Amino acid sequence: MDKVFYITTPIYYVNDVPHIGSAYTTLAADILSRYMKMRGRKVFFLTGTDENAPKVAEAARAKGESPLTYCDRMAEEFKKTWDYLDIQYDAFIRTTEKRHFEVVRQFLQKLKGRGYIYEGYYKGWYCIYDETYFREEEVQDGLCPNPECRRPLQRVQERGYFFKLSAFQEALLPFLNEDKRVLPDFRRREVINFVLGGLRDLYITRQRNDWGIPFPDDEQLQVYVWVDALINYLTAVGYLQDDELFSSLWPPDVQLMGKDILVRFHATLWPAMLLAMELPLPRLLFGHGFWTVQGEKMSKSKGNVVNPLTAIREIIRFSGCEESYAKDALRFYLFRSTPFGADGDFSYENLRACYNGDLANNLGNLLNRLTTMSTKYLDGEIPPPGYDYSTEVHSVLKSYQEAMEELAFHSAIASAFTLLDLANKHLDETAPWRLYKEGNIQAVRNSLGTAIELLRISAILLYPFLPSASREILSRLGFSSAPSFKEANWGLFTEERKGIKIKAGTPIFPRMEEVIKISNQEKEITIDDFAKVDLRVGKIVSCKVVEGAEKLYQMEVDLGELGKRRTIAGIAQYYTPSELIGKNIIFVANLAPAKIKGLISEGMILAVDAPGQVVIVTPEKEVPPGSKVR
RNA sequence: GGCGGUGUAGCUCAGUGGUAGAGCACGCGGCUCAUAACCGCGGGGUCAAGGGUUCGAUACCCUUCGCCGCCA
Numbered sequence: 001m002d003k004v005f006y007i008t009t010p011i012y013y014v015n016d017v018p019h020i021g022s023a024y025t026t027l028a029a030d031i032l033s034r035y036m037k038m039r040g041r042k043v044f045f046l047t048g049t050d051e052n053a054p055k056v057a058e059a060a061r062a063k064g065e066s067p068l069t070y071c072d073r074m075a076e077e078f079k080k081t082w083d084y085l086d087i088q089y090d091a092f093i094r095t096t097e098k099r100h101f102e103v104v105r106q107f108l109q110k111l112k113g114r115g116y117i118y119e120g121y122y123k124g125w126y127c128i129y130d131e132t133y134f135r136e137e138e139v140q141d142g143l144c145p146n147p148e149c150r151r152p153l154q155r156v157q158e159r160g161y162f163f164k165l166s167a168f169q170e171a172l173l174p175f176l177n178e179d180k181r182v183l184p185d186f187r188r189r190e191v192i193n194f195v196l197g198g199l200r201d202l203y204i205t206r207q208r209n210d211w212g213i214p215f216p217d218d219e220q221l222q223v224y225v226w227v228d229a230l231i232n233y234l235t236a237v238g239y240l241q242d243d244e245l246f247s248s249l250w251p252p253d254v255q256l257m258g259k260d261i262l263v264r265f266h267a268t269l270w271p272a273m274l275l276a277m278e279l280p281l282p283r284l285l286f287g288h289g290f291w292t293v294q295g296e297k298m299s300k301s302k303g304n305v306v307n308p309l310t311a312i313r314e315i316i317r318f319s320g321c322e323e324s325y326a327k328d329a330l331r332f333y334l335f336r337s338t339p340f341g342a343d344g345d346f347s348y349e350n351l352r353a354c355y356n357g358d359l360a361n362n363l364g365n366l367l368n369r370l371t372t373m374s375t376k377y378l379d380g381e382i383p384p385p386g387y388d389y390s391t392e393v394h395s396v397l398k399s400y401q402e403a404m405e406e407l408a409f410h411s412a413i414a415s416a417f418t419l420l421d422l423a424n425k426h427l428d429e430t431a432p433w434r435l436y437k438e439g440n441i442q443a444v445r446n447s448l449g450t451a452i453e454l455l456r457i458s459a460i461l462l463y464p465f466l467p468s469a470s471r472e473i474l475s476r477l478g479f480s481s482a483p484s485f486k487e488a489n490w491g492l493f494t495e496e497r498k499g500i501k502i503k504a505g506t507p508i509f510p511r512m513e514e515v516i517k518i519s520n521q522e523k524e525i526t527i528d529d530f531a532k533v534d535l536r537v538g539k540i541v542s543c544k545v546v547e548g549a550e551k552l553y554q555m556e557v558d559l560g561e562l563g564k565r566r567t568i569a570g571i572a573q574y575y576t577p578s579e580l581i582g583k584n585i586i587f588v589a590n591l592a593p594a595k596i597k598g599l600i601s602e603g604m605i606l607a608v609d610a611p612g613q614v615v616i617v618t619p620e621k622e623v624p625p626g627s628k629v630r
Numbered sequence: 631g632g633c634g635g636u637g638u639a640g641c642u643c644a645g646u647g648g649u650a651g652a653g654c655a656c657g658c659g660g661c662u663c664a665u666a667a668c669c670g671c672g673g674g675g676u677c678a679a680g681g682g683u684u685c686g687a688u689a690c691c692c693u694u695c696g697c698c699g700c701c702a
Contacts, residue, residue, distance in 0.1 A: 132702080133702085134702090135702085165702095186634070186635065186700095189633090189700090190634075190699075190700045190701085193632095193634075193701065196633095197632095197701060198702095199702085200702070263700070263701095264702055269702095337642085338642095343698095354654095356665095357653080357654065360665060360667080361665075361667055362668090365664055365668075366667095366668085368663090369664035369665090369667085370664085372663060372664060373663045373664080376663075377663085414653090424667095424668055425669065427668075427669085428661075428669040429669080431661075433661090433662070433663045434662095448663095507664090509665080510665060511665055511667080
C-alpha cells in the first residue's frame with residue numbers, strides 16, 4: 001500500500017492572530033494536499049499551534065487572561081481562519097496537549113539514554129522575544145543583537161542540559177547533499193554553509209517559569225521551546241503512542257515553512273534530533289519566501305500587516321464576486337504572482353492586475369462565452385471535442401506535474417493557463433458564431449466541444465488553486481464529480497455528456513473596475529472619524545508606580561475645564577515620576593474607561609512607540625491645560 | 631569581513647556560445663460568442679560597466695559597481 005502523504009506546516013505562535021504569512025504557508029500545504037488527493041494519494045495534512053513559549057504566557061498575562069484560556073481562544077482563532085480559507089487540514093495539534101508533553105519527555109529521555117544529552121553550565125544571554133540564546137561575544141550592550149528586536153536581554157547563568165548537536169555535523173551532510181531534499185536549492189547551500197561553519201551543542205533547557213514542558217528527571221527545568229515545537233511533527237502521527245499509525249505516516253513527505261526557520265531549525269536541529277533517534281528524515285523541506293507590502297516589511301508596529309480576511313473583503317468590494325471565489329482569488333494571487341521560494345510584494349494594484357488578467361479576462365470570460373454560445377447555438381448541449389489537442393494537453397500535464405512535484409506553484413499555474421490560451425485561440429480561429437450563422441451546426445459543435453474540453457482540463461489542474469471556482473466551472477460544464485487527475489485527459493466522458501445541459505450563470509470573476517489606491521482601506525478614516533477623538537492638553541500633577549505592576553504608572557492629569565483624571569500608563573521603564581510631574585502631555589479625554597490592575601483609567605496619554613523606547617508627546621510651547629488638539 | 635546569489639524591454643521575469651524572449655502595460659488592426667473581454671501585429675532593450683578567451687558572448691573567465699541572502 002502507498003504510504004500516506006504526510007504534509008506539515010509549522011505550528012504557529014498564538015501571540016498574534018493569523019496573518020497573510022501564516023496563511024501563505026498553510027494555503028501552500030492545502031494546495032499540495034489537494035493536488036496529492038487529486039492524484040489519488042492518501043494525505044495527512046498537519047498544522048497547529050505553538051503554545052509553550054514563555055512569550056505566550058506573557059502575552060496572555062498582558063491581556064489579563066490565564067495562559068491556557070488565552071491559548072484556547074487563539075487556537076480557535078487559527079482553526080476558524082483556516083476553515084474560512086477553505087483549508088482542509090487533517091489534524092490540528094496544540095503543544096499544550098497532554099500527549100505532546102508525554103512524547104516530548106519520552107523523546108528527551110531516550111535521547112539522554114543514547115548519550116546525546118548532557119548536563120552542563122550555561123552562561124550567556126537570552127531574548128525572550130526572539131526565543132533565542134546569544135553568546136557573550138554577540139552582545140555588546142545588553143540589548144538583543146537582532147536589529148529588528150533590540151529589546152533588553154535576560155542574563156542567563158545557570159545549570160542545565162545540552163543536546164550534542166555537534167555530533168551530527170558530518171552525519172547531516174549526506175542528507176543536505178541529496179538532490180531535492182531541501183528547497184529552494186539556494187537555501188540548501190546556505191544550510192550546508194551553516195553546518196560546515198561548525199555546529200555547537202545546543203542548550204535545551206531554561207529555568208522553569210511554570211509555563212512549558214518540565215524537563216524529565218529535572219523538573220525544575222523546562223524544555224527549550226524549539227525542541228518541544230519540532231517534536232510536534234512526531235506527536236501528531238502517533239510516535240511512541242500508536243506504532244501502526246506512525247509507521248503508515250513517517251517520515252513527512254513535505255515540511256513547509258518560512259525561510260526564517262529553515263536553516264537553523266528545520267534543516268539542522270530537526271534532522272539532527274531525528275538522526276539521534278535513528279528515525280528516517282523528512283523527504284523534503286521547503287522554505288518559502290516572505291511577503292512585503294508595497295515594498296515594505298510587514299510589521300505590527302508599522303501597522304501594515306495584511307489580514308487575509310480583509311484582503312478577501314477588498315476583493316469582494318472591488319469586484320462584486322461571490323465570497324467563495326474571492327477566497328479563491330486571494331489564494332490564486334499569492335501563488336500565481338510570485339514563485340513559491342521567492343519573496344513577494346503584496347499590493348492591491350498587483351492583486352487587481354492578476355485577478356483581472358487571469359481570472360476575469362481569461363478564465364472567467366472563457367467560461368462565460370462558452371456557456372453562452374452553447375446555450376444560444378446548441379440549446380445547452382455539451383458536445384464532444386471535434387479537434388484533437390491531446391498532444392498539447394499531454395505536454396501541459398507533464399510540465400504541470402513536474403512543477404507541482406517541486407512546489408513550483410506559479411509555473412504549474414502558468415502551464416494550466418496555456419490551455420486557456422489555446423481555447424481562446426481555437427475559438428477565434430474556428431469562429432463558432434460565424435459557423436452558426438452559416439447554419440453549420442456540426443462545425444459549431446466541433447468547435448465548442450473542443451474549447452470546452454480545454455477548459456474542463458484546465459479547471460481540473462487549477463483545482464488546488466481555485467477550489468470553489470474549479471468545481472463551479474466543472475459543474476457548469478456538466479461535470480459534478482470531484483476533480484481528479486485521472487480525468488485530466490483529452491476526450492474523456494464524451495458519452496456521459498449526452499443529455500446533460502450546460503448551466504449558464506453569472507460571471508464568477510467579475511472584473512475589478514476600480515483602481516485600488518490605498519494599501520489598506522480599513523485604515524483610511526474621514527475627518528469626522530478623527531473628530532470623534534477628543535484630544536486635550538493635560539498637565540501631569542502626580543505620578544506613582546501601580547502596586548504589583550512595576551511597569552505601570554498611575555497618574556493624575558489636570559485637564560483644565562474637564563477637571564482632573566486618573567490614568568494608567570505602561571511607561572515606568574522609560575520615565576521616572578519626577579521627569580513626568582509637571583509635564584504637559586496630549587491626552588485622549590473621551591476614551592471609554594478601562595480597568596487596569598484593579599484601577600480605573602479614564603483616558604490615555606499619547607506616546608511614541610519607538611524601537612527600544614517609549615517617548616511621550618508634548619506640545620511644543622506652554623499652553624493651558626484642557627486646550628483642544630486637532 | 632567570509633560564502634552565495636543577482637543585475638536582460640516601462641513593470642515582473644525566462645533564456646541560449648552565433649548578434650534576444652514571455653506575461654502585464656502601451657499603440658494599431660481584426661472579431662463580435664463573451665466580463666470594453668478575445669485574436670493578430672507593432673513600438674521599445676549599447677542583455678549593469680570594463681577587460682579577457684573565442685571566428686563570434688548577453689551567455690564562459692577576471693575586475694569594478696549596484697542590489698539581495700546566509701554566517702547559531
